[in-house]
Amino acid sequence: MNVRRRLIPTTAVTGAVILGLVTLSACSDASGAAGKGKENGGKLDVVASFYPMQFLAEQIGGDHVTVNTLTKPGVEPHDLELKASQVRELGQADYILYLKGIQPAVDDAIQQAGVENTLDAATLTKLEAHSTSTGGHDHGHEGEEEHHGEEEHHGEEAGADPHIWLDPVKYAEVAKGVGASLEKADPAHAADYKKNTAELVKKLDALHKKFDEGLKNTSTRTFITTHSAFGYLAERYKLDQEGISGMDPESEPSPARIKELREVAKAEKVTTVFFETLASDKTAKTLAKDAGLTTDVLDPLEGITDKSKGADYIEVMESNLAALRKALGSK
Known part of the structure; x- marks a missing residue:
């Protein structure tokens, strides 16, 4: 990271x-x-x-x-x-x-x-260890980063999410x-x-049961987020996370990564680019505007503020679930 x-x-x-x-x-x-x-x-x-x-x-x-x-x-x-x-x-x-x-x-x-x-x-x-592209199944796009979800590490090892x-x-x-x-x-x-x-x-x-049921049947399984913090969530519920900036929410994506994300959004029928409250939303909004997508908050829950959509962990996670259901077209 x-x-x-x-x-x-x-x-x-x-x-x-x-x-x-x-x-x-x-x-x-x-x-x-x-x-x-x-x-x-x-x-x-x-x-x-x-x-x-x-x-x-x-x-x-x-x-x-x-x-x-x-x-x-x-x-x-x-x-x-x-x-x-x-x-x-x-x-x-x-x-x-x-x-x-x-x-x-x-x-x-x-x-x-x-x-x-x-x-x-x-x-x-x-x-x-999670890469920028992390999820429950393979997109099948040529050149996409290999998924490393099956590689388990102890906390002190480099590369662990x-x-x-x-x-x-x-x-x-x-x-x-x-x-x-x-x-x-x-x-x-x-x-x-x-x-x-x-x-x-x-x-x-x-909470797990709500996520499991709420994300079982969706129009797309892919979501784009500025901060690649949702690798474990994506794996648990068989979703595909496409991170703009990787593990560090303040890092800048390359032009090649932005191009790749536009292609992924079109191929996977992505509707939304997610950003978080504790980091800049500039890149997310620029990508969304360029690709004709909407934006919304997906909170990595690294802190609670008056901007948080909930008073504690449970409430904010429930808000995250609602945002994901809307973005993924849950049925």
């Missing part, structure tokens, strides 16, 4: 991390979780890297956690710059939940923070792992974490 790495000044990181580690060691207790929760009304202090991790922590942790996210609403996660205060917050956390491969600056800071209860969600499921939360089935798998991890980190409330996990998995299963 072509993600621009943001560097934090070495002196700021070193000072912040040392302070965080000193604080952590000073307040740890025999329960296995850091003791800062005692200063927080007895709640576990959880730091989540960005919204999909925040949602899991809040839903599963419930009343027993206080969740802070490093990526504030409206910030494009791939471009996140960490301040010294945020690195310090990492070192003082009771529990850290993140997804390796999305935010290199966060990955580096978490590794340095050394918090005992740290969970990489990418280790809870199998990751796959980290957008697992956009597949409700994989997200449910991750939720189960997060629940088990919280039970271990805070055994006093294990029963509640187990109950909350089961309730969330039930919601995600219901």
Whole structure:
């Protein structure tokens, strides 16, 4: 994934991390979780890297956690710059939940923070390598990129697509792992974490069924999107994703790619070019105008803002389903 790495000044990181580690060691207790929760009304202090991790922590942790996210609403996660205060917050956390491969600056800071209860969600499921063209079946166009969906990788391997939360089935798998991890980190409330996990998995299963039924019979199976974040969703529901910019939503497509997309749109009877709320829609609108297509939002759910079509993960995913049904001509 072509993600621009943001560097934090070495002196700021070193000072912040040392302070965080000193604080952590000073307040740890025999329960296995850091003791800062005692200063927080007895709640576990959880730091989540960005919204999909925040949602899991809040839903599963419930009343027993206080969740802070490093990526504030409206910030494009791939471009996140960490301040010294945020690195310090990492070192003082009771529990850290993140997804390796999305935010290199966060990955580096978490590794340095050394918090005992740290969970990489990418280790809870199998990751796959996805190309710009990803989907459930072959278009049959000469020269189209080979589909690599069957190649499975662990999260730390290069080329793995980290957008697992956009597949409700994989997200449910991750939720189960997060629940088990919280039970271990805070055994006093294990029963509640187990109950909350089961309730969330039930919601995600219901969401999966809505997608499965809603996208079963369509006029076309192909959709074009600026950000190639929907590879797992496309594979799950036997759709074909054609990404304009690849994994990095800010990268510029080549003239050859734009030409190819116009040809794909005509051959596959594509009606819509999707864009997202946290990145520029300029390329999507230019392509749509040139090819005589409409535009709409397909949200990769990397953050919730007042522009989001829903208040949380479930609602925005349901909005995504409605947009896909309309664009694909669901019957």
